[in-house]
Amino acid sequence: MIRKRVIQLGSHLGTALAVACGAGAVLAQNYPVKPVRMILPFPPGGPTDLVGRLLAQKLGEQMGQQVPTDNRPGASGNIGLELAAKAPQDGYTIVLSSPVISLSPHLYTRLNYDPYKDLAPISLVGAVLNVLLVHPSVPAKNLQELVRIARAAPGKLNYGSGGIGTTTHLAPELLKNLEKLDIVHVPYKGSGLALIGMVSGQVDMLIMAAPSALGQIKGGKVRALAVLAEKRLSYMPDVPTTAEQGLKNAEVLVWYGMLTPTGTPAAMISRLNSEIIKAVNAPDTQQRFTAAGVEPMTSTPEQFGQFIRSEAARFGKVIKEAGIKGE
Numbered sequence: 001m002i003r004k005r006v007i008q009l010g011s012h013l014g015t016a017l018a019v020a021c022g023a024g025a026v027l028a029q030n031y032p033v034k035p036v037r038m039i040l041p042f043p044p045g046g047p048t049d050l051v052g053r054l055l056a057q058k059l060g061e062q063m064g065q066q067v068p069t070d071n072r073p074g075a076s077g078n079i080g081l082e083l084a085a086k087a088p089q090d091g092y093t094i095v096l097s098s099p100v101i102s103l104s105p106h107l108y109t110r111l112n113y114d115p116y117k118d119l120a121p122i123s124l125v126g127a128v129l130n131v132l133l134v135h136p137s138v139p140a141k142n143l144q145e146l147v148r149i150a151r152a153a154p155g156k157l158n159y160g161s162g163g164i165g166t167t168t169h170l171a172p173e174l175l176k177n178l179e180k181l182d183i184v185h186v187p188y189k190g191s192g193l194a195l196i197g198m199v200s201g202q203v204d205m206l207i208m209a210a211p212s213a214l215g216q217i218k219g220g221k222v223r224a225l226a227v228l229a230e231k232r233l234s235y236m237p238d239v240p241t242t243a244e245q246g247l248k249n250a251e252v253l254v255w256y257g258m259l260t261p262t263g264t265p266a267a268m269i270s271r272l273n274s275e276i277i278k279a280v281n282a283p284d285t286q287q288r289f290t291a292a293g294v295e296p297m298t299s300t301p302e303q304f305g306q307f308i309r310s311e312a313a314r315f316g317k318v319i320k321e322a323g324i325k326g327e
C-alpha cells in the first residue's frame with residue numbers, strides 16, 4: 001500500500017514537473033515581449049560601455065526587442081550592480097559586470113547587495129588582457145630579471161595603478177604575493193594617468209590593459225615584459241606570457257559577464273544565455289571586439305558562477321594579506 005502511494009506521488013510530481021517545464025519553454029519562446037534594460041555600472045566611453053553597447057545592439061536585432069543601455073556609474077561599479085540586484089525578477093533587467101563583482105566583497109566591509117545571492121550569472125562575454133610594463137630605465141628585459149632586481153633592492157622599485165582595488169592595483173599585488181616581493185604602490189586616478197606617470201619616469205612598473213598601452217610600447221616609451229594570460233597577444237607576438245616565463249597562476253583578465261536578478265525564471269536565463277552566446281560569436285561582433293582589444297568569451301551560467309567565485313577566492317587572499325581596503 002505504501003509502495004503504491006509512493007508510485008502515485010511520483011507520478012503526480014512527474015506530471016507537475018512536465019507541466020512546469022512546458023510552461024517554462026513557452027515562457028522562454030515568447031520572451032521578450034518588451035525592451036530588456038541593460039545596466040552598465042561604469043561611465044560612457046570606457047570598455048564596459050563599449051562591450052555593453054555592442055551586445056545591446058546585437059541582442060536587440062536577434063530578439064526583436066530594444067535593449068536600451070543604462071549607465072549607472074559610482075562606487076567602483078557597485079551602484080549599478082546594486083540597482084540590478086534589486087530590480088524585478090522578470091527577465092527584463094540585465095547587468096554587465098567587470099571583476100568588481102568578485103572583488104567588492106573583500107574590499108568593502110558593507111555592500112547594499114549580496115553579489116553571490118542577489119545576482120544570477122548568465123554568461124561571460126569577453127575579456128581585455130593585461131600586460132606588465134616597465135620604464136626603459138629599469139634594466140629588466142624579462143620577468144625573471146625584474147624579480148631578481150626587486151629582490152636585490154626591497155622597496156626600491158614602485159608600481160603605478162589606476163586606484164585602490166582596481167585590477168591595475170591587484171595584479172601587481174598578486175605578483176608580489178606569488179614572488180614575495182617588496183614593491184611600493186603609487187596610486188593614480190585612472191590607469192591612463194598611471195601610464196603617463198610611467199612614461200614621465202615617476203613609476204617603474206605598471207600592469208594595465210594591453211590595448212591601451214600598445215601605442216607607448218611601439219613608441220619605445222615603455223617596455224613590455226609579460227602578458228598576464230594563457231596565450232600571447234596577436235598584436236604583441238614577441239611578448240611572452242607569465243606562464244612561459246615560469247610564473248604560474250598569474251593570469252589576470254579584465255573580464256566582462258552578464259547577470260540578472262536572482263529569481264529570474266530559469267527558462268529566461270537559458271534563453272538569454274543562448275542569445276548572448278549567439279551575439280558574441282557573430283562574425284561582426286567578433287571583428288568589433290577584436291578591433292577594440294577585447295577577447296570574445298562565452299560560458300554556461302554555471303561556469304560563469306564558478307568563475308566569479310574562483311576569482312573571488314584567488315584575489316580575496318591577496319587583498320587580505322596586503323590589507324587593501326576599498327575607497
